[in-house]
Amino acid sequence: MSQTKITSREYEELNKKASPGTKSYKTIPSAFLIGGFICVIGQALTNFYMSLGLVKDEASAVTSISLIFLSALLTGLNVYDNIAKVGGAGTLVPITGFANSVVSPALEFKSEGYVLGLGAKMFIIAGPVIVYGTLASVIYGVILWAVGLIF
Amino acid sequence: MPNRISRSTILLPNSPSILASAAVGGKKEGEGPLREDFDLLSEDTTFGEKTWEKAEMRMQMDAESRALKKAGLHPEDIDVVFAGDLLNQCISSAYSLRGLAIPYIGLYGACSTMAESLMLASLFVDGGIARRAMAVTSSHFCTAERQFRFPLEYGGQRTPTAQWTATASGCLIVGEKNEPPYARAVCVGKIGDLGIKDLNNMGAAMAPAAADTLKTFFQDTGTSPENYDRIFTGDLGQVGSDLLYELMEREGIPLKGRHDDCGLLLYDRETQDVHAGGSGCGCSAGVLCGHILKLLKNGTYENVLFMATGALMSPTSVQQGESIPGIAHLVHLSRKPQ
Amino acid sequence: MDMLLDYGKAFLIGGLLCAIGQVLIDYTKLTPARILVSYVVAGVILGGIGLYGPLVEFAGAGASVPLTGFGYLLSKGVREAVAAHGLLGAMTGGLTAAAAGITAAIVFGFLAALLFKSGDKS
Structure with missing residues (x-):
């Protein structure tokens, strides 16, 4: 007896019909709202740090550190993933999402030890962000330098 | 003797009985429509253990001991056990059974393991290879997420077609023809x-x-x-x-x-x-x-x-x-x- | 009033950048990890060609908090470092500028792992 006589392409069509689509009318607005809200918190922190006398770049860096701290705390308290269920890209794209993707494997793989678990797996999700961000910046730097030589 | 009527289908003329079975589940399973059917439901899905892998192992042990108890049998009454789970190298099964000293056959059939183990246990008993055979498997949401997807605290959105790995274990004992089923x-x-x-x-x-x-x-x-x-x-x-x-x-x-x-x-x-x-x-x-x-x-x-x-x-x-x-x-x- | 406008702009641009990410999640096969990589690289490129700087001027945290802002930071660091040290700057500028974020993630990640455990989900 042969496999059910149906091609992969036909089956993909059936699958598309059977699979419910994402409710984008819900997910996109909530990503907008929650992502926007996180940025407003960032703005409030920046304003606060500038009122303490930090210059803009410093205030911006301290804001990032603060948001990362908050994200780490919420991740540790088992809350961030619940916000992300609603927030989607709204909790993924801000720096807090980057922090969550570093903190969550650190928590998770501590059970495999501090070195090969926590240490080795901390950047299992966020690693590519640093790798490709750094590579892109180096390429940009080399181009800048080369252009500088020519002109 | 089992009677093979095609490449796939095998009849069991001696019709072995399922002597006893036990089901253990976690918190979410206890909130579901089948809560009354489980032998044990744990609010604490760590099952009192330090790691999720140990929790799954403990859950399987609970299912095994309860099935044995319901059948009125001891581990030494079981001639062979067929067991498997989702974790790499089927560790939940190997560790849950390491203390019972039952001849062990590990299976990997992913989520089909319950049918696969029941099938083999029934064939062994029907064919007279074993008088009593055990079939057991388990899965745990947390161990499966860790291994197959993301850390538990990672903030991701599930797509509408995604499914939820059950935190549950089932164990049954197949024996020579006795009572239904x-x-x-x-x-x-x-x-x-x-x-x-x-x-x-x-x-x-x-x-x-x-x-x-x-x-x-x-x-x-x-x-x-x-x-x-x-x-x-x-x-x-x-x-x-x-x-x-x-x-x-x-x-x-x-x-x-x-x-x-x-x-x-x-x-x-x-x-x-x-x-x-x-x-x-x-x-x-x-x-x-x-x-x-x-x-x-x-x-x-x-x-x-x-x-x-x-x-x-x-x-x-x-x-x-x-x-x-x-x-x-x-x-x-x-x-x-x- | 100015302050309120700041917040409004941060909300609007930040929200918009996240909404684009959600569109990518919903309508493409891009995994979240790929989306994050794309955002950072996009930030480096947009920063490099001089488009992202004005956006940060306009929207403040609305542009710097999303991961494109992280990419922008890398490009800005490289530009300053190349101006100061030549080719060496291409190697040092990016990570130097991003050091605060990466180090904070490592430190707080480690501390969180010491203090907390991952929990069951329902």
């Missing part, structure tokens, strides 16, 4: 793959194998869905079930109305946020050992087909762009012996 026939599934690559749509990946096993069994035995009170699939979920209907419809075997999916029975999809339904070895194991066998015992059902489905990929194969092969094994359970 009996295992009357088995059908060994073939691997089917129609090119689904989406790890978040396993129901769709497994439905073709399920359709093939069902069709084969009906043809080999000359029966049709009307001959059975209920046909249970393991964890096709909503998407996979709909696709199974569609595939069977094309073969001229309408299934709707006679079919239930364990992944859809275990949770309330409206209130429990499981998207397309439950999944995992423990899903079909818990529902079989807690729910289905109970209904067979009390006479609600006369004849039932239990077919657990499995997706045979690994994170590596998926990252390498391979599609997901599916498998489905079937066991015919009945109140009447062969």
Whole structure:
């Protein structure tokens, strides 16, 4: 007896019909709202740090550190993933999402030890962000330098 | 002696009995519609252990000891155990059984393991190779997430076709013909793959194998869905079930109305946020050992087909762009012996 | 009033950048990890060609908090470092500028792992 006589392409069509689509009318607005809200918190922190006398770049860096701290705390308290269920890209794209993707494997793989678990797996999700961000910046730097030589 | 009537279908003339079964579940399973059917439900899904892997092992041990107790047997009364789970190298099974000193055969059938182990246990007893055989499996949401997806605290959104790995374990003991329910026939599934690559749509990946096993069994035995009170699939979920209907419809075997999916029975999809339904070895194991066998015992059902489905990929194969092969094994359970 | 306008702009641009990410999640097969990589690289490119700087001027945290802002930071660091040290700056500028974020993630990640455990989900 042969496999059910149906091609992969036909089956993909059936699958598309059977699979419910994402409710984008819900997910996109909530990503907008929650992502926007996180940025407003960032703005409030920046304003606060500038009122303490930090210059803009410093205030911006301290804001990032603060948001990362908050994200780490919420991740540790088992809350961030619940916000992300609603927030989607709204909790993924801000720096807090980057922090969550570093903190969550650190928590998770501590059970495999501090070195090969926590240490080795901390950047299992966020690693590519640093790798490709750094590579892109180096390429940009080399181009800048080369252009500088020519002109 | 088992009587092979085709490459896949084997009748069991001695019709071994399911002597006893036990189902253990976690918190979410305890909030679902089948809460009354479990032997043990733990609010604390760590089961008092330090790691999630140990928790799953403990859960399996609970199922084993309860099944033995209900059967009035000791580990030394069991001639062979068939066990498997989702974790790499099937550690939940190996560690849960390491203290029991029962001859052990480890299986990997992904979420089809309950049907696979029950099938082999029934064949061993029917053929006189073993007097009593144990079949056990489990899955734990947290260990499966850690291994197959993301850290638990990672903030990700599940797609609507994603399924929820059940935190549950089921164990049953098959023995020589005694009281119902009996295992009357088995059908060994073939691997089917129609090119689904989406790890978040396993129901769709497994439905073709399920359709093939069902069709084969009906043809080999000359029966049709009307001959059975209920046909249970393991964890096709909503998407996979709909696709199974569609595939069977094309073969001229309408299934709707006679079919239930364990992944859809275990949770309330409206209130429990499981998207397309439950999944995992423990899903079909818990529902079989807690729910289905109970209904067979009390006479609600006369004849039932239990077919657990499995997706045979690994994170590596998926990252390498391979599609997901599916498998489905079937066991015919009945109140009447062969 | 100015302050309120700041917040409004941060909300609007930040929200918009996240909404684009959601569109990518919903309508493409891009995994979240790929989306994050794309955002950072896009930030480096947009920063490099001089488009992202004005956006940060306009929207403040609305442009610097999303991961494109992280990419922008890398490009800004490289530009300053190349101006100061030549080719060496191409190697040092990016990570130097991003050091605060990466180090904070490592430190707080480690501390969180010491203090907390991952929990069951429902």
